[in-house]
Amino acid sequence: MAVFTNLGKCDTCRSRSFIFDLISEQDRDLLNRSKQEVSFNAGEIIFKQGAMLTHIVCVTSGLAKIYFEGVDRKNLILRLVKPSELVGGPGMFVDQRHHYSLGAVEDTLVCFIELGLYRELVFRNKPLAHEVMARESQHRIELYEKLVNLTQKQMPGRVAEALLYLSKQVYNSSKFLCTISRQELADLTAMSKESAIRILKDFKENNLVSIEGNQVELLDVEGLMSVSARG
Amino acid sequence: MAVFTNLGKCDTCRSRSFIFDLISEQDRDLLNRSKQEVSFNAGEIIFKQGAMLTHIVCVTSGLAKIYFEGVDRKNLILRLVKPSELVGGPGMFVDQRHHYSLGAVEDTLVCFIELGLYRELVFRNKPLAHEVMARESQHRIELYEKLVNLTQKQMPGRVAEALLYLSKQVYNSSKFLCTISRQELADLTAMSKESAIRILKDFKENNLVSIEGNQVELLDVEGLMSVSARG
DNA sequence: GGTTGGCGTTGATATTTGTCAATCAAAATG
DNA sequence: CATTTTGATTGACAAATATCAACGCCAACC
Numbered sequence: 458m459a460v461f462t463n464l465g466k467c468d469t470c471r472s473r474s475f476i477f478d479l480i481s482e483q484d485r486d487l488l489n490r491s492k493q494e495v496s497f498n499a500g501e502i503i504f505k506q507g508a509m510l511t512h513i514v515c516v517t518s519g520l521a522k523i524y525f526e527g528v529d530r531k532n533l534i535l536r537l538v539k540p541s542e543l544v545g546g547p548g549m550f551v552d553q554r555h556h557y558s559l560g561a562v563e564d565t566l567v568c569f570i571e572l573g574l575y576r577e578l579v580f581r582n583k584p585l586a587h588e589v590m591a592r593e594s595q596h597r598i599e600l601y602e603k604l605v606n607l608t609q610k611q612m613p614g615r616v617a618e619a620l621l622y623l624s625k626q627v628y629n630s631s632k633f634l635c636t637i638s639r640q641e642l643a644d645l646t647a648m649s650k651e652s653a654i655r656i657l658k659d660f661k662e663n664n665l666v667s668i669e670g671n672q673v674e675l676l677d678v679e680g681l682m683s684v685s686a687r688g
Numbered sequence: 689m690a691v692f693t694n695l696g697k698c699d700t701c702r703s704r705s706f707i708f709d710l711i712s713e714q715d716r717d718l719l720n721r722s723k724q725e726v727s728f729n730a731g732e733i734i735f736k737q738g739a740m741l742t743h744i745v746c747v748t749s750g751l752a753k754i755y756f757e758g759v760d761r762k763n764l765i766l767r768l769v770k771p772s773e774l775v776g777g778p779g780m781f782v783d784q785r786h787h788y789s790l791g792a793v794e795d796t797l798v799c800f801i802e803l804g805l806y807r808e809l810v811f812r813n814k815p816l817a818h819e820v821m822a823r824e825s826q827h828r829i830e831l832y833e834k835l836v837n838l839t840q841k842q843m844p845g846r847v848a849e850a851l852l853y854l855s856k857q858v859y860n861s862s863k864f865l866c867t868i869s870r871q872e873l874a875d876l877t878a879m880s881k882e883s884a885i886r887i888l889k890d891f892k893e894n895n896l897v898s899i900e901g902n903q904v905e906l907l908d909v910e911g912l913m914s915v916s917a918r919g
Numbered sequence: 920g921g922t923t924g925g926c927g928t929t930g931a932t933a934t935t936t937g938t939c940a941a942t943c944a945a946a947a948t949g
Numbered sequence: 950c951a952t953t954t955t956g957a958t959t960g961a962c963a964a965a966t967a968t969c970a971a972c973g974c975c976a977a978c979c
Binding site for chain 4: 922923926928933934935940941942945947949
Binding site for chain 3: 871
């Protein structure tokens with residue numbers, strides 16, 4: 458179950474957000490005192506699509522997923538969130554609601570930061586505002602790429618893309634323990650779990666990857682990139 | 689061909705952007721003098737994915753489409769842009785490049801505004817910054833919805849959604865002259881032109897819509913919404 | 920007036936992808 | 950240790966969707 462504490466010190470936190478480097482010492486202190494740490498078990502929901510957006514979240518350890526609940530209880534994973542990443546959501550400037558859900562993929566520790574405080578910090582600090590804008594924009598660009606991938610590429614291309622994403626952006630190694638489930642891989646690539654499994658098997662038979670349970674190693678990154686590009 | 693002028697007065701422009709209501713008279717004058725009006729014929733490209741982003745665009749008359757060029761020359765239309773809408777693009781805060789293309793669907797008049805000027809205006813004007821953030825966020829929310837629609841709904845649901853979008857957001861009437869081509873409707877719903885046509889025919893046979901060439905009338909909005917919701 | 924080219928339409932067919940049911944293995948539970 | 954339960958896997962099949970080819974229509978052009 459979720460446990461609330463406020464023991465950690467942001468200043469010495471190994472996964473502190475970039476924003477701490479852009480604000481004054483007073484503001485750092487303010488954030489430090491007002492934040493709330495909460496720990497979630499794998500599978501638990503951190504915040505839910507439709508709920509009021511009163512706090513933004515900084516992931517401190519573990520791994521989380523940003524996802525939608527769409528038609529027929531099917532989920533679509535937008536992206537995975539690693540420690541030190543900040544998750545706000547576009548509802549922040551629109552209707553104070555979450556437009557996607559955030560869930561813990563692994564056991565995950567997060568810090569909640571009050572929305573009002575965050576907004577105040579951003580709007581009275583031009584470099585920070587620039588940085589926030591830049592990061593939001595970067596996400597938007599990635600969202601566009603995702604949209605094209607999911608709508609124009611066939612399944613093998615999408616899975617190849619996902620494996621490269623996991624390796625480069627999430628686990629930071631060509632060999633990794635894949636902590637997301639097959640179902641989550643399917644939710645990330647917008648296909649059925651069975652299809653995702655079949656394509657993994659196919660990649661394995663063609664020596665693009667090696668897979669033993671959840672141990673994954675990319676053997677032929679060039680090959681995967683080519684499959685991904687072909688569509 | 690494109691023709692450059694700077695004759696129009698922003699102050700009296702019937703399709704002037706919301707930003708004019710949020711800036712000082714001096715700034716309005718600055719914008720007015722530095723803008724460049726350009727007219728494009730239907731089918732022409734206003735700016736292209738990958739090109740340098742030096743100006744943002746305000747559509748003054750006509751109709752434009754924001755789209756990506758993806759795999760195999762297939763296009764994906766993100767949204768249609770009506771007069772008075774501003775089109776920037778996320779590259780503005782990242783790499784000064786366009787990450788999508790803007791094309792004229794109908795004969796279209798646009799004003800180019802220098803990026804540096806626009807950024808300066810936004811960053812030194814808090815209410816304007818708020819408004820810009822809110823609009824960007826709204827677009828992001830719509831993008832999420834689009835992503836779910838395109839990946840989780842089947843073709844009839846997507847076409848129903850598109851027809852409702854055209855009626856409510858673009859042509860503002862339940863009966864309209866559909867100035868986008870069948871191919872563009874397909875690009876908007878991520879399917880082949882033939883599939884889009886077949887579904888339109890099906891809707892027509894089921895009296896959901898009436899279609900005579902490019903004259904479209906939504907006969908059963910409830911029905912379309914239900915098809916769209918079912919997926 | 921013929922011709923060309925683009926767009927819309929249709930039918931036949933092939934491909935892609937999802938669903939369903941069964942099985943298996945590993946992990947959690949008592 | 951037996952028993953559930955959960956996630957992964959596989960095969961058979963059905964559904965969704967794309968592709969290809971052909972044709973009609975209309976406007977632009979020579």
